[in-house]
Structure formats: structure tokens, C-alpha cells
Amino acid sequence: MxxxxxxxxxxxxxxxxxxxxxxxxxxxxxxxxxxxxxxxxxxxxxxxxxxxxxxxxxxxxxxxxxxxxxxxxxxxxxxxxxxxxxxxxxxxxxxxxxxxxxxxxxxxxxxxxxLTIPQRKVDKNKTIEFMSEDALKAILSCPDTKSNKNGLRDCFYMSLMYDSAARNSEMLSIKMKDVINNNTPYIFVNGKGRKKRTIPLMHKTMEIYRTYLKKFHSSYNPEDYLFYVIHRGEKMKMSDDNVAKFISKYAKQARDKCSKVPCKVHPHMFRRSRAMHLYRSGMPLPLLSEFLGHEDPETTLIYASADTEMKRKAIEKATINLDINNEMLVPLWKDDDEMIRKLYGLK
Structure with missing residues (x-):
């Protein structure tokens, strides 16, 4: 060699x-x-x-x-x-x-x-992992935003990732010029296939953003990454491993005070949680697909098929007005020995 x-x-x-x-x-x-x-x-x-x-x-x-x-x-x-x-x-x-x-x-x-190594089987019907509103609030409350500079950064990162439902790679690629802070704030993100999309943001997220700017971007440079680390005196793009570590840390802390926090929380779960919350709030699937930047609209159908809670409520709503009396609940074969024998194959 x-x-x-x-x-x-x-x-x-x-x-x-x-x-x-x-x-x-x-x-x-x-x-x-x-x-x-x-x-x-x-x-x-x-x-x-x-x-x-x-x-x-x-x-x-x-x-x-x-x-x-x-x-x-x-x-x-x-x-x-x-x-x-x-x-x-x-x-x-x-x-x-x-x-x-x-x-x-x-x-x-x-x-x-x-090419002889087989692809691993992916369960397409796998239940989507997402966080409830209570679990999300518990995690976002963990970073120390007052006395810890990185705590402020981590809180803003998780808040923005949830608000925008951006992929982790999209978050890490956001530059200062991509954030539009006005009466109707929004950000530009570069999705898959170089497709850029515009995402509106909540004013609460922008309140954290303005505090974050004072600590991390006192001098404005449109080409600076929104989230960065200092390496050899220069601002460098933050790594996805860094994000995974601090999210895992806060999830562990939050789990001690909120049992609804999943055992394993990863960055993509913020995107899925936002998508599921928007869907439950009534956002139509075509609009949700555009919001998430899905290339194939059918990809968004996983949120509809996975939401058993909405299915349960829809079934309850559809049957609540039905006049079901006690007589309808009595089995047809009650006290009918002949039918019972037929049902169990004894005749």
C-alpha cells in the first residue's frame, strides 16, 4: 500500500x-x-x-x-x-x-x-413520531436564556425550527439575508432540489430573534449564517451533530417534569410536530404540502393516515346523533341455542 x-x-x-x-x-x-x-x-x-x-x-x-x-x-x-x-x-x-x-x-x-448490499426495509406504515404541545413547551422552557448565551441560541433554534417546520439542513443553511423582519416576518429556506420557499413566522418567534441578534449578530453581515460556531476566530456553519446534542440534552431535562416528552427526541421531530399540529388545526393537506416543501404531495398524506386521534373524533362526531337504544346492543343470538350452535360450528 x-x-x-x-x-x-x-x-x-x-x-x-x-x-x-x-x-x-x-x-x-x-x-x-x-x-x-x-x-x-x-x-x-x-x-x-x-x-x-x-x-x-x-x-x-x-x-x-x-x-x-x-x-x-x-x-x-x-x-x-x-x-x-x-x-x-x-x-x-x-x-x-x-x-x-x-x-x-x-x-x-x-x-x-x-450494489449487492440490499437496502434495509422501511416500514411505510410506521407511526409518525411527534410531540404534543405540552411536551414541546416543556423542552422549550429548559434552556437558560437569561445567563447562558448558548441557552438563548438553543431556545431560538428550536423555536424557529418548530415555527417554520424547516428541515435541520435547511435551518443550518439560513443566512442573515434570508430573515425578513417586518410587520409580516418570514424567512427564505433552500429546500431539496434547490427549491426556495417562503415561510411566514410568528411574532413571538421574532421577539426571541431580536434578542438573539443582540448577542450573536451585533454587526450585521447578510452573508453570515444565522446559526454559527466560532472556529479559529471565524464564524462557521453549525453542525447537525451540535444540534442533535443540545436537543437531546433539553429533552432529557424536560422528561423529568413532563411525562409526555418522547424517550428519543431528534431535530426532525420538531418539523413533524409542527406539521401535525397544523393539520389538526385545519390546514388543508395541499397547503401543508407546500408549507413543508414536499416535492411529492402524496408524501404529506402520512400525516392524515397517522392521526388516529382525528379519526377517533370524526367517528365520535358522526355517531353522536345516532339513536342507539339498549335493544340494539342485545346480541341477536341471546337465548337462541340453535343460533349459538351454528355460530360455533356445532351444527
């Missing part, structure tokens, strides 16, 4: 993420970031879990199918990722190896091998 072979792998990664995806494929920043995250996780797994030195990682490292399947198992068992997330990570790795195979045909067999 040579140093050149190792550097070749990382050179492929650089060209794939900085040239091929943005210039040749014209893919969105969020899609590129998702692929970057997947490759970083794969490298972390190889170096930390398999103890392969970074300088020894090369394309041929992944010709052993057990490394990729082990990586997927690690995502499931150690990082608690769902099957849809695992499938998405696998797709990113396949796309990267497909690119390498086009660049050098000698690696085509590695890409072909990855």
Missing part, C-alpha cells in the same frame, strides 16, 4: 464534493453536505472502529464488503440511525464509488460489489 494510493482516495473525494457534484451535477448545497457527512462517517468508522490509520485508507480498502456492511450495522447499533437514514448513507457511498469507477475503470468491481 503506497502513500500515493491513499492520497488518491482523498483526491477523488475532494473532486467529487467540490467539482463533480456542484458543477457537473448542479446539486444543492444540502445534497453535497449530506454526501460529505456520509463519507466523513465512513472514514470515522474505518479509523476509530476498525483502527485503520487515515493515511492508509485507499479505494481498495472498501473492496472488502464487510467494511461497508459493518459500517451500516454501526450506524444502526451505535448511532441509533433508522433504516431510511442508513439507506441514504449507503446511496451516498454508492454514488461516490460510481464516480470513482467512471474515473478509473479498475475500480468498477468495487462499485458493483456495493
Amino acid at each position: 503506497t502513500k500515493v494510493a491513499s492520497m488518491k482516495f482523498f483526491e477523488y473525494a475532494r473532486k467529487y464534493l467540490t467539482e463533480f457534484m456542484p458543477r457537473h451535477r448542479n446539486l444543492s448545497e444540502n445534497t453535497i453536505q449530506s454526501n460529505r457527512d456520509s463519507l466523513n462517517l465512513l472514514i470515522d468508522y474505518a479509523t476509530k472502529q476498525l483502527e485503520i490509520p487515515l493515511k492508509k485508507i485507499e479505494v481498495k480498502t472498501f473492496q472488502d464488503i464487510k467494511i461497508t456492511t459493518g459500517f451500516l450495522d454501526w450506524l444502526k447499533e451505535d448511532r441509533n440511525c433508522g433504516n431510511s437514514t442508513i439507506n441514504q448513507r449507503l446511496s451516498c457511498i454508492r454514488s461516490f464509488l460510481k464516480y470513482i469507477a467512471y474515473e478509473d475503470v479498475t475500480y468498477a468491481s468495487i462499485y458493483s460489489m456495493l
